[in-house]
Amino acid sequence: MPLKMGVATVTMNRPPVNSLNTEHLETLHRTFIRLENEKCRGMILTSSSPTVFSAGLDIREMYKPELEKARKFWRTLQDMWLKLYSSPYPTVAAINGHAPAGGCLLSLSCEYRVIVPKVRMGLNETQLGIVAPQWFQDCMRNAIGEREAEKALIAGRMFSSEEALKVGLVDEIAQNKEECIQKAEAFLASQANLPMLARKTVKLGFRHQTLSRLLTGREADTKIFIDYIFQPKVQKGLEMYLQSLSKKAA
Numbered sequence: 001m002p003l004k005m006g007v008a009t010v011t012m013n014r015p016p017v018n019s020l021n022t023e024h025l026e027t028l029h030r031t032f033i034r035l036e037n038e039k040c041r042g043m044i045l046t047s048s049s050p051t052v053f054s055a056g057l058d059i060r061e062m063y064k065p066e067l068e069k070a071r072k073f074w075r076t077l078q079d080m081w082l083k084l085y086s087s088p089y090p091t092v093a094a095i096n097g098h099a100p101a102g103g104c105l106l107s108l109s110c111e112y113r114v115i116v117p118k119v120r121m122g123l124n125e126t127q128l129g130i131v132a133p134q135w136f137q138d139c140m141r142n143a144i145g146e147r148e149a150e151k152a153l154i155a156g157r158m159f160s161s162e163e164a165l166k167v168g169l170v171d172e173i174a175q176n177k178e179e180c181i182q183k184a185e186a187f188l189a190s191q192a193n194l195p196m197l198a199r200k201t202v203k204l205g206f207r208h209q210t211l212s213r214l215l216t217g218r219e220a221d222t223k224i225f226i227d228y229i230f231q232p233k234v235q236k237g238l239e240m241y242l243q244s245l246s247k248k249a250a
């Protein structure tokens, strides 16, 4: 995590697709805490993969899990998201590859998004037979508005880079990762002279409702997750999805 002029670039590096298991989520959470403690001036979130930003939650954490491990997984996801979404420093996602589901959530939790061409992003949970949790939905709604979010979430729509720009899911398209990082740095530079306290207060004001919805209902949210994924038909769906992903590789 190099800090250049107080700006950190956090590069996810969990091959092959940066899927988010408990350990990876813990690493991200610790990183965001450290950045806050070190009074970082801005953060760029990106990926070491040339084709994938993040494939979202690691489906193997939800497929036939032990109950306590599944609970821990979900609480760690909540912790990581609460830290990122409420970060006092400016955040940019340099989306240098596909960003389905939890990968899309990561980018939506940043303040500004730059994407490379020819990749897809969105909350595709419905297509997997699972449901994007309320706070995932809130992040999408906050980015693109009620009507577009409702349509996208019901369909589990994956947007192309161009479609994402058109609907406001991302702020800019860059030609490649290098340009993506340059544009991310330019956004952070545009924020650098703003009084930090005022900036942070306005950001948290906008995000307060979404954050408190989870903060006041964390246990209930965990229970909803557990009850949902332990349903036999949901497990069957996850099994088939995992098989389809593996078959693709074969």
Ligand SMILES: CCCCC/C=C\C/C=C\C/C=C/C(=O)SCCNC(=O)CCNC(=O)[C@H](O)C(C)(C)COP(=O)(O)OP(=O)(O)OC[C@H]1O[C@@H](n2cnc3c(N)ncnc32)[C@H](O)[C@@H]1OP(=O)(O)O
Pocket (backbone or CB within 6 Å): 016, 017, 019, 051, 052, 054, 055, 056, 057, 058, 059, 060, 098, 100, 101, 102, 103, 124, 125, 128, 130, 131, 132, 133, 134, 224, 225, 228, 229, 242, 245, 246, 247, 248, 249
């Ligand atoms: C109100 C009620 C609310 C109830 C809430 C309850 C439940 C909801 C809970 C959570 C919400 C879920 C959020 C999620 O994030 S679910 C994950 C969704 N992710 C996806 O659908 C992406 C799947 N992956 C892909 O589409 C592709 O892999 C890719 C990202 C486009 C990359 O393609 P590429 O061709 O480069 O790679 P491969 O497809 O060959 O994959 C390589 C390798 O990785 C494995 N893999 C891919 N994605 C995942 C994943 N998300 N988890 C685990 N493993 C993954 C894939 O199987 C391959 O493995 P192999 O061993 O075969 O090499």
